[in-house]
Amino acid sequence: MPHLLIEGGHRLTGTVPAHGAKNAVLPLLAATLLPCGESVLHNAPRLSDVNGCLDILRQFGCRCAVDGRTVTVCADAADHPVISDDLMRKMRSSIVFLGAMMARFGEAHLSYPGGCELGPRPIDLHLAGFRQLGAEIREERGQLHAFLPHGRFIGNTVSLSFPSVGATENLLLAAVTAEGTTTILNAAREPEIADLAAYLTACGARIVLDDGTVTVEGVRQLTACEHTVMPDRIEVATYLAAVAVTGGEAELTSMCPAHVATILPVFSEMGCRVREYPDRVTLVAPGKLRRIPFLRTMPYPGFPTDAAAPLLAASTLAEGTSVFVESIFESRYKYTGELARMGARIKTEGRVAVVEGVPALSGAAVHCTDLRGGAALVVAALAADGVTAIHQLSHLDRGYDSLEQTLTILGADIRRVG
Numbered sequence: 001m002p003h004l005l006i007e008g009g010h011r012l013t014g015t016v017p018a019h020g021a022k023n024a025v026l027p028l029l030a031a032t033l034l035p036c037g038e039s040v041l042h043n044a045p046r047l048s049d050v051n052g053c054l055d056i057l058r059q060f061g062c063r064c065a066v067d068g069r070t071v072t073v074c075a076d077a078a079d080h081p082v083i084s085d086d087l088m089r090k091m092r093s094s095i096v097f098l099g100a101m102m103a104r105f106g107e108a109h110l111s112y113p114g115g116c117e118l119g120p121r122p123i124d125l126h127l128a129g130f131r132q133l134g135a136e137i138r139e140e141r142g143q144l145h146a147f148l149p150h151g152r153f154i155g156n157t158v159s160l161s162f163p164s165v166g167a168t169e170n171l172l173l174a175a176v177t178a179e180g181t182t183t184i185l186n187a188a189r190e191p192e193i194a195d196l197a198a199y200l201t202a203c204g205a206r207i208v209l210d211d212g213t214v215t216v217e218g219v220r221q222l223t224a225c226e227h228t229v230m231p232d233r234i235e236v237a238t239y240l241a242a243v244a245v246t247g248g249e250a251e252l253t254s255m256c257p258a259h260v261a262t263i264l265p266v267f268s269e270m271g272c273r274v275r276e277y278p279d280r281v282t283l284v285a286p287g288k289l290r291r292i293p294f295l296r297t298m299p300y301p302g303f304p305t306d307a308a309a310p311l312l313a314a315s316t317l318a319e320g321t322s323v324f325v326e327s328i329f330e331s332r333y334k335y336t337g338e339l340a341r342m343g344a345r346i347k348t349e350g351r352v353a354v355v356e357g358v359p360a361l362s363g364a365a366v367h368c369t370d371l372r373g374g375a376a377l378v379v380a381a382l383a384a385d386g387v388t389a390i391h392q393l394s395h396l397d398r399g400y401d402s403l404e405q406t407l408t409i410l411g412a413d414i415r416r417v418g
Helices: 022-031 047-061 085-090 090-104 124-132 165-175 191-203 235-246 266-269 307-317 334-343 373-381 396-401 401-410
Strands: 003-007 012-016 038-043 063-067 072-075 107-111 136-140 143-147 158-159 181-185 204-210 211-219 225-227 249-253 273-277 280-284 321-325 347-350 350-357 365-367 387-391 413-417
Touching: 003 373, 012 401, 022 038, 022 090, 022 191, 022 396, 038 143, 047 072, 047 085, 047 090, 047 307, 047 396, 072 396, 085 090, 085 107, 090 107, 090 124, 090 143, 090 165, 124 158, 124 165, 143 235, 165 191, 165 211, 181 249, 181 413, 191 204, 225 280, 225 307, 225 373, 235 249, 235 280, 235 373, 235 401, 307 321, 307 350, 334 347, 334 365, 334 373, 373 387, 373 396, 373 401, 387 396, 401 413
Parallel strands: 012 249, 038 225, 158 181, 365 387
Antiparallel strands: 003 387, 003 413, 038 072, 063 072, 107 143, 136 143, 181 211, 204 211, 249 280, 273 280, 321 350, 347 350
């Protein structure tokens, strides 16, 4: 099986651009099912999850084409409201298609993402919201069967008990062609929500975003447009962590500093010199990183949960003890056992991780447990003594475009073998 070999100890320096955001392009691809004509998405990252989305769109009957980082989708001939179990198992984020499917076809048939047993789970917020907009949904033996008795969603007020990004995106996709006006209260405020709204608005949707409230006046029809996917703020955080832990100096371009406004102060707290410009950020690392006294992940505009793992990896070599509290997901620290194989000292209990900085890490054979945990292993490996072999790269390939090439440009010794 393919794996990464990383020889640590190389100081990262240089300039690299941010790629398109994984967390933005997936709901955008789901949204291309709604308008008439040909949608063109520029700056689409080259990821296995993007390929999975395109496979789903083709199963619907859409025509899809990829030219470098430009993706073209035409849904005019789409007529198959089913996602096969095989495609659902490939990517957990495939549930983002449910709202668009019902809005387009009036029905949807799919399994629960990842083939999990149904029961208490995060998508309950999605399903409850759809039901408030007039959908009928049956859950049978791991399958979802959804219908719109009126042929369209019916506008209503939906109040989310938690500002879920996925539920907000799904309800937004449902509401844009609904009959009447939909108001989503306690909606997520992540930049990816604004990016999706910008695309839909350019297609003719009527959307107002106002500090956690989304108001959508439904329209009968949307018309496809061209759109440029926003830069990936989590990728930016990951590369900044890699530069920081290796004592490097780098510039991240083609990005929006405002999107990482809660991330950059943490690097400053660790002793890095950070400077912001309109479309780029520079970071100069100190000789030795300082600890992170306390970091709690929160919904936007708080510290993003996806960026915590690379920072935790960097803190394993910081002076002193760092404390992380995960408030979004229950099981986010599986990767810390792999960091321990490299010599990290980490104690976890529930949602809390306490990291005692060590003088050095050692290269080892480790396995990615998840996407962001895999990024944490890469960050640690770049600073470790010796060579680290990172296995189960399918996780990393879901979310990082040209990872090895980008790090090589910055001076890392990293290669994919097998």
